[in-house]
Every structure is written in C-alpha cells, then in structure tokens.
Amino acid sequence: MIHGGMRRAGVGLAGVLHGVLLLLMLLLPASRHVTGATLDPKDHPDTVKAVVGETARIPCLVPLTDTDNIYFISWTKRGIAGRVFSVDMREPDNPQAFVAGQLFGSRAELDFQGRFPYLKVEDLLEKDAGHYTCQVEIRKKRTQVAESTLKIIVPPGDPTILSEDGREVDILGPYNEGDTISVTCRVIGGQPSPRVSWFQEQQVLDEEAEQREKQVVKNTLRLGPLTREHFGTNYSCQAVNSDQVGPRSKEVTLQMYLKPLTVEIKKPDHPLVVGRQYNITCESRHGLPPADITWWFLGKKINATQISNEIRGNTSLSTLRFQPKVKNAGEELQCHAESSKIKHAPLVDSWRLEVHYAPDVRLEMAPGLDLHNVREGDDVTLVCHVKAIPEPKIISWYHKLMEVNYDASAGIERSGYSLHLRNVTRRQSGSYTCHASNIYGSGESHPIILNVMYVPYCTEKEKVYRGAAKKDDVELECNVKGSPGNITFSWFILTPEGSQPIPEENYTTQDLTSRLTYHVHDEEYYRNVTCYGENLVGKMEEPCEFQVTPAGKPDPLDNCTVFNQSSEALFVYCFPGYNGGLKQHFGVHVYEDAEGIRLNIKNHTEISEPKFTVDGLRAETEYLLSIYAENSKGKSEERKIYGFTLPAVGRPVHIFPITPVLGVLIGVVGALVLVAIVVVVVMKLKGDSRRERILRHVAEQGIKLPQAPLHPKDDATYENVDGIPPKLKHANIYETVPYDKEKSSNNEDSEKDDVEYAELTFNNGKNKNKSNKRGGGPGGANGVIRNADDNTIYATIDHTRTEAQNQQQPQPLIPHQQHQQHPQAASKQGKPKKQVYVAQPGNKTGKHVAGDPNVQPQREADEIPLMDAALESSV
Template sequence: MVVHHHRRGLYTGANSGEIMVVQWLRTSIFLVAATCFVVEATTRPDRQPSTANDILARYPGQDDYISPTRIVWAAVGSPADLFCNLTSPIPGDPALLVLWYKNGIHKPIYSYDARNRPASHWQNPSHFQDRADFSVDSDTLKLKQAQAEDQGTYRCRVDFRTNPTLTFTTNLTVIVPPRRLTVYTDMNVEARRSVGPYLEGETLRLTCKAFGGSPPPRVTWWEGSLLVDMTPEVETLDEVSNTLVLPPLSRRDLNRALTCHAQNSNLTEPLTTTLILDMNFPPLWARFERILESLSANVAYSIVCESAGSRPPPLITWRLQDTILTTHTETTSHEGNLTTSELKWTPTVGDVGKVLSCQAESEKIAYPPLIVEWHLDIHYTPITILKPGKSLNLSNIEEGDDVYFECSIQANPWVYKIIWLHELRELHHNVSAGVIISNQSLVLQRVTRAATGNYYCVASNVEGDGKSNPILLRVKSYTSVLTSHNIYVVFVIAFAQGVEYIMPYPLMCMMKVDTKIHRLGSRSTVSYTPNTELDYGTLLCWGTNSVGLQRHPCVFHVFPAGRPDPVHNCSGFNLSETVVNVRCVAGFDGRLPQTFVLELYEPHTNILVANATSTVPRFAVGGLQHGMTFTAVLYSSNGKGRGEMVSFKVYTLKDVAEKRTGEYKVDFTAKSTTQKITIS
C-alpha cells in the first residue's frame, strides 16, 4: 500500500506498515493537541501584572519583547480568540496603541488607538469584513466566524507610554471538515442507504472516500459503537479512503448497519453515512402444514404449504402429477421469513394414487427448488355398473327362463355390503323362491311375469352407497292381469247410451259381444251400448301377444245408473245469531256425480229466504235474522234426476251474548217434517 501525503519526502524509504503506524500516530497526536489547545483558546487568561516583570527579567537589556507563539484552534464558522496582553511591567503605564499583523501582510489589519479619548478601533475591511472586534476587558481580538482564509500567524504589538513595546504571537489553525463522504462498491458504483443484495458466502468490499477537509480527516468504519476498520488505504491532498472487507457473508449479516466516519477534529461533528446490508437467501425448508391419511372425492379441501428462510419470498408452485394447479393464494409473515400458500382443491376419483407436490424456489437465486410430496389416498363412494350375463338375451326372456346379473364395483376403501333391488325393493337370498345372491352376482331361476321391472345393485363403504345403472327385465308371459285401477269405466246414464272401456294391455282384445273395438299400439278401446236391461252385466276381454293367448280374461261389470238416494243423519251445529250451519250424510249417488241443494223457508208464509248449492252435504248460510225459526229443505241430484227431499227446522239465536251453543240433531224419515232437537 502506497501512502501519499502533502508533505513531500516525509515517508521516503518507509514500508507500508511503518507508514500506517506513523500516520495513525500523527493523526491521534493531532486530535489530542487540538483538544488541549482548544481548551486553552476558549479559556479567558487572567491579566497578571507579574507577566511583564517576568518577561523583562527573562530578556534583560532589550527594549522590545516578542512572546513565544501561542497555538489556537478553531472550526470553520465558530468564534476564535487571539490573545494580546495589555498590562505594562511599569505600574500606571497604560497601553496607548495596539496593532495586529498577519504574516504575509505588511500593514496592520486591526488597530486599537487609545492615545486620544475616546479610544478608536479600526480594521482592514478586505481582511476580516467586520468579523473582528478587540476586547480591552479580555485582551483578545475576537473573530466571530472563523474562515479557512483566517488561518495563519498573527502578531499583536502593544505600545505603552513608558515601557518598551511588547509583541505577542498567535498561530491560528482553522479546521475545515470534509465536504463530502461517498461509499463505493467493488464495482465502483456509489452506494446509498443500502447495499446489495448479496448472497451467502460472498465477500463484501466497500470503499469509503472523504473529499476535502483540513487537516486531512480520519476515515473509519463502525458498526454501532464498535470500531470495525480504522486504517485508511489512500491519502492525498484532497482525498482519504478506507476499504472495508468482510469475510464470507452469512444469514446473520442481513440488515447489518455499517457506518463510515470522516472526522479531522473534536471541534466538528463527524461526517457519516450508514449503509444497510441487503441479502438474498434460498428457502431453508418447505412442508405441508398437515397431511391427512385419506381424502374424500368431491369434497373441497384447503391444503396449506409453508416455506421459510427465503428472501425475497419464494415462488410457490402446486402440481398434481405433471399438472400445475393455480387455485392457491400466498401470504407472508410480518418479518417476511415465513410464506404460507393455501390451495383450494377438490379431489376426484381419477386422482387416486397421484402425487400432490408443493415446490418452493427463489426467483432471484439460481438454486435447486425445495419440493415436498403427498401421495394421495382418495376415498370415494363405490362406482357400480350392472351388466347382464354374457350369454343372456334380455329381449327374449320368457317365463321359466333363468336370468343372471353381474355387478362390477370400483371402490376405495372396499365395500362392506352389496344389496340387490327390484323396483327399489330389496331382494334377499332365497333358493326356494329362485333368488340366488352370491357376492357380486344375482341369479333369478324360473322367472315369472312378476320378475318384470328394473334391477339395481347397491354397494356401500364408509363414503356412502353407490347405486348402479338400472337394467329393465321384460318377461314374456301367457297371462296378462289388469286390475280395476288401470281401467277407466264411464257408467251409462240411460238405455241406448254408449259405454267406452280403455284397456292399456294387451295388444289384441276380443270381446264376446257385438261392439266396436279400436286398437292403437298397446291400447285397446271398446265402445258398447246397452239397449235393454238385459244388456247390463259382465264384459270379458282376452288379449294375445307373441307368447300366446291371455289365460285369464279382463272382467268389467256394467251397472245401470239411477237417481241418488236421499241424505240422512242431518244436524245443525255452531248456532249463532245470523248464520245457520248444516251437515248431512250423503246417500248412494246412483253411480253418477251428484250435487246437494239447501233451501230455507219462512215457516208461516213458505217464502224462500235463502238457498245454497254444494258438491258435499255441508252448508253455512249467513245473513239471516236473529231469533228466527226456518224450514230447511235439502236434496241431491245427478244426471238421472233429483232425489227425495228432506225437511227439518233450523234456528238462529235470540240473545246477542249467546254466540255459540251445542250441536242439535234432527231425527227424521224421508219426507218427514217432524224433528227432534237435542241441545248438548
């Protein structure tokens, strides 16, 4: 290392180690001396009369006296005091004239003249520019704001009335702090506020350069209050630099604060710049927050993957085998050390045995990614497929044939139960009934027409019940049984009126009467008109198909229609002031829809007061006068005519407070007008 100094030849022939030691000692002595002399310069000297006597005793026979040089230090912009003793060795001998000189300037720069009263002050305007003022009380020339050009040696000449002239010498040193401090990286790029990012294992080199300053500043590196590097590498007239070299960096160096100081005196604040060390790291680890033993298909899950140690936060990638999943979100902790990725995912049956992986990698560092894997165990409801036996022709199954079904099952975990359904009715193993169930197969022996319908197999595990596709079994049979609930009969109203029967099955219907038969697909319709009472009775219908003739015919009973029977068991209920409520039991309707009519008459005049019609024998007639007795006439009618009328008495209440009473019952016979009313 070569050290340059503004004093040429000072270190000629010295090695680099000696130069650094000498430079450090010189700078340290300089700062200590500056501190000591500042204390002396800022302390007001006492005016002791013995000083002049000591001076004359020290230099006998001399007319003039020149004192030793006094050293004064001052920072730029701060005040400076230049001392000058105005005390004469001869008592009562006042100082009449004080003149201040500066080396290099032959004329006085400041004067204090006490020869005339009042005393006058004068200063050279081109030198101090009104910044200087001589104080007689403190015997000092005070500079208000010292400037760099004020540095030099000053002489104060004091002329007394009697005593010879005294001269006092002061050397003023003005300290100029460095004007700029800059830090450069090893790429010679200026660093501000932060430096980096660096990687683990790299070496940090930072060069701090201080420009300007008189005397040359001392450049050091600090970490907080700890001195890291105090040795400057380069020193010139206008530049001092110090290069900091840190060993291979580790994670502990992240956000490390390094401060460069530049200072040339304790009189000034150091010039500093602080840098924060930024670093990038690969992730340390990645893991699933929780791994379940198994997952259920078609159930939504939130799966969390965590990664720590990466800076900046890592890039998280989810994969299912080779397929990238995108339904995830990431969050980073406040310190930025932990990154959490939450995947919203619904597994399916097709994911059984696949691998779900979470990958964490740094986007800034070429470093192998960290991958964690989850071998999936997917549970799902059994998938069942029902198939007929391989040699079975479902389109040609006749009574007496054997039928065989197979149930194919895919399940995880395996099923614990398999059941068979015929039209949603569970089948049980019954050899005597021809039902044989063996594991995943069903055998129906000697099937009959009752075996026609849809068949299913249902397999169950802990996830649920899996129902198969239906298989429709059609058994061809000689017999066709039609019950009354699938036959629609319109009863005749009178002779010579037609009756129509709709028979949905079989394909052909043969009637043993002279009628009109219409066939449409699997429906057969007969139009039959009874002409006399002898034509009523029973109709028989046989059907035929590819198997043969129906063994048991369909039977239809035809009855003649008539007028309805009279109502009976009538009663009034919930009596009130203005409403009459009546209910009866309907008689036989004559096999035709019937309608019920209620008429109310005034008993003395037989004037119709109100009437009502209903499809059921229950009435509520309102708007009547209170305290009245009415004759009620009730009858029913249908398409054949009106039935017998039934009459009885009904009442409305007299007293307003008596809103409700019990039920009364009317005992009567057909066409009877005598009623027996029971009040309960």
C-alpha cells in the first residue's frame, strides 16, 4: 500500500512530504506518470459498505494510463458545498494536501491501493455515509470524474429480555409446571433495521418481529404449558443487521420449582467397622431443581467437607464419607432432601447403625517396673491391653518396626498378652508396639521406648595410630557410646612403670567425645595412650587405644591414570600412599608447553582422595600433570604424567598425508632400526657371557668385591645384586629425616636430643615393578608403596664421630632393644650419640651402629656393614 499527501489533517509538513515522496517513488518513478496499463473501472465496485468506527476506502475509479501526469485530485460529497479533500501534485517535491470543512478533520488521507487512488477515512461516523465524486486533473487531458457511494452500517444495540409485566430480567421464572408464559426481546438502534429472532440451543423458535418503530424492534416468544422438560432450558435472542457485524445476543434460563418425590439411603449389607471409612449414598428423585440433600447425625448437621453431591438429570445423589466410632453403635443416621426454591417439609430417611470394631490396643510396663531405670541384665515385662469385638485372634509384638522373634534360649518369651525379656541387652533398646487382629482389622498400640542403660564402649574397634614429630602437638579423639550419655572421661599414657594418668587440663569433653592434646616432648613420648569412659552404670572394660608414632612426609601416589578426556577437561585418579602418620591432602599442578616455556596454568587441591577434575583447558592440547601428597611435614615426591584434551566438537581432525616419497623414507628408517636392535641383542648376549666367566673366576680365586657405600638418599632395590639372599632382594631404603649438620651444630637441643631416621623396608617382591606408564614414578621409593604395616627398620646414624674415628676400625655391632609392639620407641643408647629408635612389628630386632654411614671402612670377613646388618636382622 502507498500513502501520499497527508496522513491526517494537521500533521506536520515532514509527514506530508514523506507520504507524497513514497507515492512518487512507486507511482511516478521517472516523472508524474501513473504506472500500469489502462484501468477498467468495472474491476472495482462504486459502492462501499463499512461499519461505524472502522475504516473505509472510497475509490476514485477513473481510467488512467502510465503516461498521465496528475496535477490535482479532489473529492466532493453530495449535500456539502466545496471539496471535502484534495491534493495538489503540481510540484512533486512539495505536494500539498487540503481537508476542507469539518466532515473528516484528521481522519482522511490519500491512499493508493492497486491501480486506483482511494480516499481513506478512519474512525467512521454515521454522518460520513453519502454520495462522493472524485476529480483527477491530468496535464493535456480532460479532467476525469468518478462517483462512489459510502454506506455506513450501524450495529444494533444489545437485546434486552422483558417479562410479561415489562420488567427487564436475566432469568425466566421461576414458573410452576403447567404454566403458559410469554417473554419479549427488545432491540434498539441499528442501520439498517436488524432482524430479531428467538433460539433454543441452536434451533430457531421465532423469527417474526411484532413491532418495528422509531429504531425499536420487538419479538415476543410464547411458551406453554410448561412441563418438567422446560426446567433449566436456555433461550437466546439474537439481533443481526449485516453480515459484516456479528450477532448481538442475550441468553436467559427458564427456572421451574418442583419438589422432590423420593429420598433413600443406600445401606451396605454388612455391619460397619470402626476405623474404616465408608462411602454412604443418599438418593432423591423427581425434584426440579434437584433436591438439596443434607446429612444429620445425633441431631447435628454433618460438615459439608465430608459430603460430595452429584446431579444426574432430575436425581440428586449425595455421598457421605463416614468413619464410625465405637460409641456410634445403635445411633441413627439421617438423610434429608428438600427443594432450595420451594418451602416444604424435607423428605427424611433414617438408618440405625450396626457397628463392629477392630482391636483397640494399649501397651504398658508390668506393675513394679520403672521404664526409665532399666540396665543390662534386668528382666522386663510388657503388657498388651486389648479391647475388641470380636476377640482378637492374633497378638504380635514389634521391636523397631520389626516383628519380634520369640526365642526362650535368648530370653524372649510371650505368654498371653505379655512379652517377657530376660537379661536385656543394649541391643534390645528402642520402640516396642503390640498388634492385635480380628476379622475386622487390626489395632496397634502407641510405642513404648525402652532405653537399656549400659557401660560405655569405644566406637573404634582397632587401635588408632597417629604420627607426630618431636615438639609437636597431636590431637587424639576418643569417641564412645553409652547410656546414659553423661560420660566422664579419663586418659592414661602407658610407660615401662605402668599406666600414668594424664591431667584433666590436657583434654576436653563434649557429649560422647573427649579430645586430648598430646605433646611429644621427646622420643620417650612415642607410646600407647588409652582413654576410658564412665557413666552411672559403670566404667569401660576395654579402653580406646592410640599409638603415637614418629611422623614424616607422605609417600608418593601410585597408579595415576588419566581418563574421560574431553575438549575442555581431564579427569585424574591415583591410589594414595602411606600418609606418614598424619592427615594428608592431595594436589596437582597442570603445565602446558608454550614456545618451549613450561607454564603452570592450574593448581588443584583435593582433601578426601586423589581424584581430580581439571577443567577450563584448551582443546587438542597436551598437558603435564604433576601430582603429589602433602601433610604437615611436607610434600611427597611428585608423580608426573601426561594427558591431552580432545579436539573441539565439530572440528575436523587433520590426518598427516603420506606421499609415496615419505612412504619410502619410512621404510628405510624402519629397516635401519631393525638392524640396530639385532646388533644390540647380539652384543648384550656376548657381554652377559663374558660377565659370567669373570664372576666364576672371582668365585674360584676367593676374590672379595668391594661394597658400595650406603647413603641415606640412595633409593635402591637389591633384586639384581649378587650375593644377597633371595629373601632380601626386595629391600628399599627411604630417607625420612635428612641430617642437617650446620643446623645441628647451632642448636643445643638438637645436638643432644634430636633423632635422625633412615628406613629400610622389605616388601618381599610383592610390589615389584609398580610404576606409571608416562612420566609418573613408582609409588614409594623404587616402586614400593609404604603403609603402617611395612616391616621397617630404623638404624642409628651417629653424626658425632670425627674424621680420625672414621678412619679407625668400626665398633662392634650392639643389638638393639627388642620391641614387642608396633611402633614403640626404644630408650636412648647414650647421651653423646644421636640415636634412632626402631619401630618394628613382631619380633624383628633393630640394629644400631656407630659411625658415619656415608663412609665405607675396610672390613674384615666377619664384619657386616650397616646395610648387611639390617638385612641380616630380617632373614
């Protein structure tokens, strides 16, 4: 659609210019020529019908050609002098639109629709109807004239329904059965005059109007004699004066008052049972409108929330949800039916109730027993009181919602309505209920809560090991269970002289838990600690046990695996190693190589287990993951593995093309590699044969081979060393506490009391060759995963010997104190020396050696170095 001239009178010049320019751009692209072929006025009607308040387009059906230059367009209306609307188009760059008179005001505008100009009029008024003439002045041609007629449709008003006495009503009636009635529909206004009709549902009852005068049309409907079928019927009056306007209608309902004729309670054919819910129905028929039904019991109207009503034609149904009680037996239930429109005595039906009931059960302790003062070993009797008709056939008991199994050998017996518990234990604490059943149902008592008081016991079944270094504090937590829960705690430390109590200021108590802050002053404090709880019943027989052991850094993680890679994330899982006697957590550093520089891009920490989700990564990129365990003593050795992310979703994977030349090169390189492998294998076989001849010669001549020095930092296994017994070929050395000579010399306490440790572990080959596939090292030193149960030997390291003493013969080996409990520190061997106290399970014997382990002395055939001594002790 193209708009030209002004859209409405009074708009600004910018709006006028915009409309005209749009007209000229499409209608006259090169000049003021009308586009298209010669128009035939017969293509469009000259009469326009429109509804008041809407929009009409009055056509100007003049024959125009594409060579016509329009100068001027105007409209006139019959009965009004002068033009009512015009557009001066002589200056295409400055067209002028004019609205004369008060007929249109700002409601008119020029509108080109298709091939003809139109006078578009919005918000039509009834006075806009009439005969219009349009004139089109064309250069070098005669003025073209066309006529059109605008007819305005005025919708009729809404119908109103009048009763016989002329009152406006929304409901017909109420009427009685057999009456004859007349009802009138009145419609005011409408141009042209509307057609007024009566309908029943979709059926036409009356289309003939009795009166048409002064814009008023009336149609009267006569009904009767009325029957029950007329009740509730809907009648509607409709007024229509044009197919362009929807019908105006008014609907009324015919009401009739009819009393109900019957009422009846549908009684069940069996007695009612207490505790069950019943749906009892009352039916009333032949009431119009259907009767209202109410229920009455013991002279009181029953709450409507227990009732649901239903209408089926002229029948009313009411359902009562009724749950009888024991006291309701023999009482009367009534159903009332009455019309809501006609005042009359209600119809009543009555039913005298026959009530049976399931057992009513009550539970209590036998006389003379105190429910709140039952201890382990006491006898308890519970009595079930039952009231039921008929008598119950089954009596059952439940403990913690589980049916009780009667067992005289276990002290659980039943006799009549009683349950006997002999020599009760704490496991028999909890809720007890009694159940009784007859043919009508079952009853359950309220629970009795039996609380059997008992002596506290430790929740930890095994001894708890806690690691700590000297001068450290370690918190020991003693958790017990007992009833009553008012527990008094006491702590003891086990010494060679016996159990020594720990002062109360060193521990705190809250509910069933006591926490001890244990300070490790020196090696004498690596001992067993026990905790006892006591309540009103008595004191614990077996204490909670703790073993405080020397602490160290955790072992490295083992079997680290990367899985579930995506384009943005990696998932890593490892097996944790020994925690060093302390709580450990786990971390991972993520590195990416960028232009030869290794960038640490992410750090993650997990508290509970070494399971990491590394996200936010770049797609199709390789990363180095460095994973470690850490406790308060330091970090473990890091395990390094490689992982990569997948290509991004939808990104093509580029496969390196193999050209014929490249294929030949690959073949040549492969052949060279194969030849190199064969040469290496042959040389290895010859070298092994030569080595065997040399060793055989040494054995025949009795030549002694030198021993390699033992260094605290050498992590070595002795699986392939000749001369080591088979049992000891899987020994591993761990450096636990490195010795700092400068620190020791500047610290007086350290000079006298510090203990340095070196561990020797035998795994008997169980963890042999454990290692990660890429970048990760073995778990523990040389593939051994260390735990609290490893056979560990702590050897004494003497840092006080001088260089002159180092050149002397080594001192005889002195057997270390034998220990019976793991891990328990031994006593000192002497003030001047720094000593290591061995913690070993079973009857393993630790050795202590004087001298610097880093120096290998010349030894006689009967001497055994530190390593050999340790190995001998475990054979």
